Amino acid sequence: TFPTHVRLVEVGPRDGLQNEPEAIDTGTKLALIDRLGAAGLTHIEAASFVSPKWVPQMADHREVMHGLRRHEGVTYSALTPNLKGLEAALECGVDEVAVFGAASEAFSRKNINCSVAESLERFAPVLERAREANVRIRGYVSCVLGCPYEGEIAPARVAEVARALHEMGCYEVSLGDTIGTGTPLKAKRMLEAVARDVPMERLGAHFHDTYGQALANLYAVLEEGIAVIDSSVAGLGGCPYAKGASGNVASEDVVYLLDGLGIAHGVDLEKLAAAGSWVTRAIGRPNRSKAGVALSSR
Ligand code: HMG
Numbered sequence: 001t002f003p004t005h006v007r008l009v010e011v012g013p014r015d016g017l018q019n020e021p022e023a024i025d026t027g028t029k030l031a032l033i034d035r036l037g038a039a040g041l042t043h044i045e046a047a048s049f050v051s052p053k054w055v056p057q058m059a060d061h062r063e064v065m066h067g068l069r070r071h072e073g074v075t076y077s078a079l080t081p082n083l084k085g086l087e088a089a090l091e092c093g094v095d096e097v098a099v100f101g102a103a104s105e106a107f108s109r110k111n112i113n114c115s116v117a118e119s120l121e122r123f124a125p126v127l128e129r130a131r132e133a134n135v136r137i138r139g140y141v142s143c144v145l146g147c148p149y150e151g152e153i154a155p156a157r158v159a160e161v162a163r164a165l166h167e168m169g170c171y172e173v174s175l176g177d178t179i180g181t182g183t184p185l186k187a188k189r190m191l192e193a194v195a196r197d198v199p200m201e202r203l204g205a206h207f208h209d210t211y212g213q214a215l216a217n218l219y220a221v222l223e224e225g226i227a228v229i230d231s232s233v234a235g236l237g238g239c240p241y242a243k244g245a246s247g248n249v250a251s252e253d254v255v256y257l258l259d260g261l262g263i264a265h266g267v268d269l270e271k272l273a274a275a276g277s278w279v280t281r282a283i284g285r286p287n288r289s290k291a292g293v294a295l296s297s298r
């Protein structure tokens with residue numbers, strides 16, 4: 001059965017922009033984050049405290065966190081792969097952080113330069129320190145419906161990594177179809193396997209739209225009871241360590257779908273669509289939200 005309310009986690013400023021080849025100035029990022037907050041999104045992933053050598057686009061993480069015009073009731077979060085990233089994020093007053101692991105060994109090595117087991121060992125002190133600082137921590141599992149290097153990924157492997165993150169103390173585990181190769185039945189089966197080990201209300205869906213399946217996959221997992229969805233305004237984005245992967249499912253499209261299903265979300269679709277058309281013009285990118293394009297051309 002469908003949930004009555006869905007919490008949207010807006011990842012556009014991070015996942016959406018991290019792969020942009022041209023430098024995007026901090027002011028544009030801040031203006032985008034401001035518009036997203038004004039549109040009613042309550043959870044915005046604003047930055048990523050990763051190595052600037054690995055992801056140059058996120059090098060201004062400090063300036064972004066310090067420059068936020070905070071909207072009441074909005075959580076501004078950031079990725080923190082290790083203690084170095086966490087300490088920097090805490091200094092900037094981050095509300096929440098996230099660690100990111102993978103269900104694929106090869107992807108883990110390409111993305112964070114260590115094995116899956118090593119990554120979990122590395123996350124333990126990050127979680128401990130975040131807890132000390134009273135900052136909530138979210139966990140990601142990448143490649144839950146396929147890996148750019150290994151191909152098929154067993155649902156049992158996804159469940160194992162998700163469970164490890166949950167048991168370590170991540171309050172929520174977001175399941176990433178990093179390369180967007182999933183289809184609805186596969187998404188359902190994967191979720192069923194994970195939900196045997198981690199309670200459904202602790203899980204989120206983070207689907208990329210490379211093959212145009214993200215909305216269909218979301219419909220499938222909503223039916224199973226998923227009530228947290230990650231999305232990116234205008235469908236911006238892609239992972240720098242997953243060649244060819246396109247952006248996340250577009251936030252505008254998710255909101256339109258939820259409206260049709262009568263599921264509450266708290267977002268103002270007009271304002272969100274305006275933010276999407278503004279940012280795509282600002283950075284010279286196509287707007288990949290069908291609903292966003294339809295609404296802004298009316
Ligand atoms: P490493 O090279 O193994 O780390 O990288 P290291 O500890 O040996 O450090 C190497 C250098 O990086 C040192 O600098 C460190 O100081 C620096 P040097 O001495 O060479 O000048 N460094 C840092 N600098 C800033 N912030 C830090 C930091 N840590 C070390 N936190 C590391 C390991 C994890 C750092 C690296 O692999 C990395 O930054 N990876 C990030 C990859 C990334 O951001 N990927 C995209 C996000 S994940 C994603 O998009 C998927 C997701 O959306 C879900 C889905 O779709 O599936 C979440």
Ligand code: MG
Pocket residue numbers: 015176178206208239248
């Ligand atoms: Mg992603």
